[in-house]
Amino acid sequence: xxxxxxxxxAQVREVVGDRAAEWDLTGKLPGEVLRGLASGGLLCPxxxxxxxxxxxxxxxxxxxxxxxxxxxxxxxxxxxxxxxVAGSIERLGDEDQRDRYLPRLTGGEIAAAAFSEPGAGxxxxxxxxxxxxxxxxxxxDGRKSWITTSAYADLLLVFGRFGDAAAAVVVPADTPxxxxxxxxxxxxxxxxxxxxxxxxxxxxxxxxxxxxxxxPLPFLVTAALxxxxxxxxxxxxxxxxxxxxxxxxxxxxREQFGVPLSRHQLVARHLAEIYTAEQIAxxxxxxxxxxxxxxxxxxxxxxxxxxxxxxxxxxxGASAALQVLASTGAHDxxxxxxxxxxxxxxxxxxxxxxMCTLLLADHVLATVD
Numbered sequence: 001x002x003x004x005x006x007x008x009x010a011q012v013r014e015v016v017g018d019r020a021a022e023w024d025l026t027g028k029l030p031g032e033v034l035r036g037l038a039s040g041g042l043l044c045p046x047x048x049x050x051x052x053x054x055x056x057x058x059x060x061x062x063x064x065x066x067x068x069x070x071x072x073x074x075x076x077x078x079x080x081x082x083x084x085v086a087g088s089i090e091r092l093g094d095e096d097q098r099d100r101y102l103p104r105l106t107g108g109e110i111a112a113a114a115f116s117e118p119g120a121g122x123x124x125x126x127x128x129x130x131x132x133x134x135x136x137x138x139x140x141d142g143r144k145s146w147i148t149t150s151a152y153a154d155l156l157l158v159f160g161r162f163g164d165a166a167a168a169v170v171v172p173a174d175t176p177x178x179x180x181x182x183x184x185x186x187x188x189x190x191x192x193x194x195x196x197x198x199x200x201x202x203x204x205x206x207x208x209x210x211x212x213x214x215x216p217l218p219f220l221v222t223a224a225l226x227x228x229x230x231x232x233x234x235x236x237x238x239x240x241x242x243x244x245x246x247x248x249x250x251x252x253x254r255e256q257f258g259v260p261l262s263r264h265q266l267v268a269r270h271l272a273e274i275y276t277a278e279q280i281a282x283x284x285x286x287x288x289x290x291x292x293x294x295x296x297x298x299x300x301x302x303x304x305x306x307x308x309x310x311x312x313x314x315x316x317g318a319s320a321a322l323q324v325l326a327s328t329g330a331h332d333x334x335x336x337x338x339x340x341x342x343x344x345x346x347x348x349x350x351x352x353x354x355m356c357t358l359l360l361a362d363h364v365l366a367t368v369d
Contacts, residue, residue, distance in 0.1 A: 005060045009067045012042060020072035021333035023191040029074060034110055034152055037075075041106035043082035047090070051098065052106035058289035062234035066285075069238025070245075073342035074191035076238065078110070080231035080350075081149035085111035085157045087227035088168060092210040092220070101170060104155070112149040113224055114158045114197060117142065122355045124221050129160035129199065131167050131209065138169060138209055140177075140202040148349070151182045151193035157210075158199065159221070165214025168224070169204060177202035188338075188345030226300065228350040229307040230292070233285050236310035236346050239339050240278035243321035246335050247274055250325050261324065270320040277313035277320075284309040301363045308356035314343035 015033055023029055037043050040054075046061040047053025056064065061083075069076040086105050089098060105111055120126040129142025140158055150156060156171045156178070173180065183194040206212075248271060251262035261267045288306035291299040318339040322329050329336035347353045 002060065004054070005056070005064060008042060008045065008054060008056075008064055011040065012037065012064075012068055013071065016068075016071045016075065020075075020335075020338070023072060023074060024338050025190075025333045027185065027190045029078065029152070029191045029193070031152070033075075034078060035108045038082065038105065038110055039108040043079045043110075044086035044105050046083065047086050047102055047106055051102035053086075053102070058230065058292035059286065062230065062237075062285055062289050065231050065234040066238035066241065066282075069235030070242040071238075072191075073235060073239060073338065074189045076231070076235040077189045077192035078149045078152065080228055080235065081112045081153075082110065083231050084113040084224050084228045085155065088113065088157055088224045089170075089210060091223045092168060092215070094211060097170075097207070097210060101155070109154040110149060110152045111155040111157060112147050112153040112193075113228070114144040114147045114150065114156050115221070115224070116145055116147070118145050122352055124159075125217060127160060127166075127217070129158065131158070131160045131162045131169055133163075133206060134203070136206050137203050138167075138206050140169060140171060140199040140204070142199050144197040144199075146183060146194055147197055148189070149193045150180055150195040150197055153180075153193075156197065157224075159217075159224070161217075162209070162214040166217035166220050167214050168210045168220055170208045170210070171199070171202060171204055175202050175204060186345075188341040188343075190341075222300065225350055226303050229303050230285075230288060232346055232350050233281070233288065233303070233306040233310040236314035236343065237278065237281045237285055239314045239343050239346075240274065240281055240310075240317045242335055243317050243339050244271070244274045244278055246329065247271055247321040247324040250328060254328075267324055270324050273320050274317045277317035281306075281310040281313045301360070304351065304356050304359050304363075307350060308353060308360065311343070311346040312353060314339075314346055318343040 045054045045056045045064050049055040089101050131138050131140050153173045156173055158171050159168050177200045179198040181196045186194050254261045284306040288302040291302040321336045322340050325336050
């Protein structure tokens with residue numbers, strides 16, 4: 001780990017400390033924690049330094065994300081949202097919009113990306129939210145569901161239909177007509193600020209539309225989801241590393257039948273399985289990050305693969321860790337109990353495992369002779 005990355009990881013570790021269990025149990029991340037980390041650009045570490053960010057590459061940014069994921073998946077989820085919005089602004093916004101919004105995301109403000117709707121989850125082509133022009137403003141109407149981080153957000157990046165095309169518009173969360181309703185007691189990432197949002201005649205300046213004009217919906221969605229999938233994938237590596245650490249420590253110190261658990265071959269097999277899962281997920285993420293950094297045409301497929309592999313292995317690894325710790329790891333708030341719930345959610349968000357499988361199958365059919 002490079003010195004700069006090591007310093008950033010140490011900053012996060014110092015802030016989180018042993019508080020992740022408390023945050024999970026209360027379902028809330030302290031505002032001062034979020035704003036403190038956002039102020040240093042730690043929630044969107046790949047934003048270039050000219051906008052106040054650390055300017056990390058995909059690999060180092062991924063390793064920092066994994067570190068955060070090993071400490072607290074709810075905080076990593078906020079990090080994913082922040083990076084999705086920042087990445088979308090970098091790719092879709094014009095120079096003025098990058099200058100206007102990115103320093104806010106590295107200066108303490110929190111952002112959420114609003115994709116999914118009651119009738120548009122995996123099938124985002126069914127999106128019904130509308131963004132329409134009225135003079136020098138645009139008006140947003142619609143509903144978004146299960147939007148991560150939106151309960152904390154200062155800015156909402158809203159995706160919707162824009163005439164015959166689509167658009168992404170930056171909406172301050174306190175704009176009249178915006179209603180945010182927190183999701184009570186979600187299964188996983190309980191403190192990530194999941195919420196439903198209603199937009200009722202919400203009016204913002206026309207220059208809040210990224211790029212200023214309508215773009216094809218698949219282009220918009222791919223641009224934003226790619227950042228989310230990479231962040232989730234690396235976050236799952238972090239989940240696996242936390243599970244491996246907890247399971248190994250427990251197996252070394254807990255005795256059954258007069259010997260440490262680690263001496264029992266079936267328990268040792270679980271440790272090997274968790275280690276294998278972590279290694280496979282890490283290699284998939286490293287490959288995807290390399291594709292990002294070289295601009296490889298395989299970048300999109302590698303990102304989907306990394307997300308799919310990491311999420312499915314996080315689920316199996318967390319299950320194996322829980323089996324090793326048994327009742328010790330079954331207490332609400334415990335690292336492994338959190339991992340077990342949080343990992344399961346990772347198979348759903350930013351493209352379900354089923355959707356990832358279909359995308360990978362399409363890639364095979366199109367490229368393999």
